[in-house]
Amino acid sequence: MSEQSTATGAEELAQRYSRSLIGVFGAPQRVLVRGEGVHVWDADGNRYLDLLGGIAVNALGHAHPDVVAALGKQAETLGHVSNFFATPTQIELAERLLQLAQAPGGSGVFFTNSGTESNEAAFKIARRTGRPRIIALERSFHGRTMGALALTHKEAYRAPFEPLPGGVEFLPAEDLPALEAALATGDVAAVVLEPIQGEAGVIPLTEAYLLGVRELTAAHGTLLILDEVQTGIGRTGEWFAHQRFEGVVPDVMTLAKGLGGGFPIGAVVTFGEHASTLLSPGQHGTTFGGNPLGAAVALAVLGTLAEEDLLGAARTLGAQLTAEVAALAARDARVEGSRGAGLLQGIALAAPIAPQVVTAALEAGFIVNAANPSTIRLAPPLVVTGEQLTSFLTALPALLDRAEQLVAGTDATPEKRF
Incomplete structure (x- = not known):
């Protein structure tokens, strides 16, 4: 045609x-x-x-007609308010994400505009533990802003903007002994990884490795941060890719991409009270995160994915x-x-x-x-x-x-x- x-x-x-x-x-x-x-x-x-x-x-x-309708309907009431105020769509979307993530009581959501902003917020959550080191994986990609870039392994992306935020170390994927040795010192704030390394060549991490990482991080009081920006929102056949494997539950999960079906919206989901209280009032923010238009579209996307x-x-x-x-x-x-x-x-x-x-x-x-x-x-x-x-x-x-x-x-x- x-x-x-x-x-x-x-x-x-x-x-x-x-x-x-x-x-x-x-x-x-x-x-x-x-x-x-x-x-x-x-x-x-x-x-x-x-x-x-x-x-x-x-x-x-x-x-998609459901996205078009959600945008039009919401635009007739509120398009944007500052985060001094809440909106019903914002609240409903947060509740829906916590439900889909099967997050326990005390969990929470912070809305962003993109995947790199979600990972930037997760980086700050890791910093708030007071521990100086963060572990990421070789071949990782987590975004282009300075904190997210510090978590990204590819040297060609990193070199023009150094010095990047420090304290990030890279380990090979699927090497649990290397991770165990790195965690043994007790000063690692977080392990950050993608369940499927998309930019590296669509390389899935194995169930055994993900379960091992969850076990090791829990044993050492280290946060497990899963970057589900590309793999989340039904992409792999589950709402979130880690749900393919029973027992792999993160402390922090980052989202974007499919959440808005084309409208720019992202989210950070924290699991349990510990991760959810690391950022206190005034320590992070965003102008447009969780705005009514984005939240309405995201709710429409989630609803249509489920209904169909x-x-x-x-x-x-x-x-x-x-x-x-x-x-x-x-x-x-x-x-x-x-x-x-x-x-x-x-x-x-x-x-x-x-x-x-x-x-x-x-x-x-x-x-x-x-x-x-x-x-x-x-x-x-x-x-x-x-x-x-x-x-x-x-x-x-x-x-x-x-x-x-x-x-x-x-x-x-x-x-x-x-």
């Missing part, structure tokens, strides 16, 4: 972008003008199957995707298999050509992402269908052919598949 180009077509818009925006994201791959469900359209009228969902953000896809059993769909479709990738890998040596859970999946490639596959996919009408040079990340809206996922996997061999052409420098242009 295509639409008529407008007077402000893609080329002109791209030029205006480069003249007016700071180039921290580089040149945009396309200028998108509208979306519906799991599809988006660019300024030249080309349609794309969005299998990235704004990087695990658009849980209900684009322009989209968590169950994520489990079913994740299993389908895993099976179809395995079948493809058996036929095509360029595909090694998949990693992940639910609808957060990484397709592992035998060669480091994932960026070229992303380019080829866009040419063919698919939006995906290279989580690392040899991994294609899929994080589609939870309303995606099995047929739509299959369409991408059916096209993948041709996309790999095209990617190999791009690496070799040949200029064959494939037929677009919109």
Whole structure:
């Protein structure tokens, strides 16, 4: 499907972008003008199957009627009030998150605007323990603000902004003896980790490791902080990824992305009275966190996910995707298999050509992402269908052919598949 180009077509818009925006994201791959469900359209009228969902953000896809209705209804009453006041939507959303998290009495919620702000707040909670050290994992990604960046392992992200907040040490994932040795001194405030390391290449931490981390942190009085910014809100087939494993209950959990279905809202959930009382009045704040519009949209997202059993769909479709990738890998040596859970999946490639596959996919009408040079990340809206996922996997061999052409420098242009 295509639409008529407008007077402000893609080329002109791209030029205006480069003249007016700071180039921290580089040149945009396309200028998108509208979306519906799991599809988006660019300024030249080309349609794309969005299998990235704004990087695990658009849980209900684009322009979902429940999100649109919630925004409009709330905007008719209150759009913003300061945090000197409360609103019913803010209170209801906090109660709903505590219920979904199965958090015990004394737990609490702090609302933010993004994942990096949620992790920044969690960093401050860890500091309030009075212990000087924080443990994060190698290959971790927790955000771009200074505290969240200090928890992020990738040197290329860290180096331009050093000195970062101190006291953060990195350990390899799945190494419980190393963690036990680090905790033995009794001065570690928190262990911070992602249940599935998304930016590292969609690498799940094992059940045995997560249970071991929970046991060790509890034994040493250390907070366990789970970054569920990418994995939360039904993405893996459970409300939160740690709920896949009985006994893995954090002290602090950070959220964002899918919570607002595209509207910027995040949250910090503290479990139990100890973690919930570490920040006292005046020690942290935010202007827009928990504003009525964001809270109303988040409630609509959570309600629709539950009513349409989209968590169950994520489990079913994740299993389908895993099976179809395995079948493809058996036929095509360029595909090694998949990693992940639910609808957060990484397709592992035998060669480091994932960026070229992303380019080829866009040419063919698919939006995906290279989580690392040899991994294609899929994080589609939870309303995606099995047929739509299959369409991408059916096209993948041709996309790999095209990617190999791009690496070799040949200029064959494939037929677009919109």
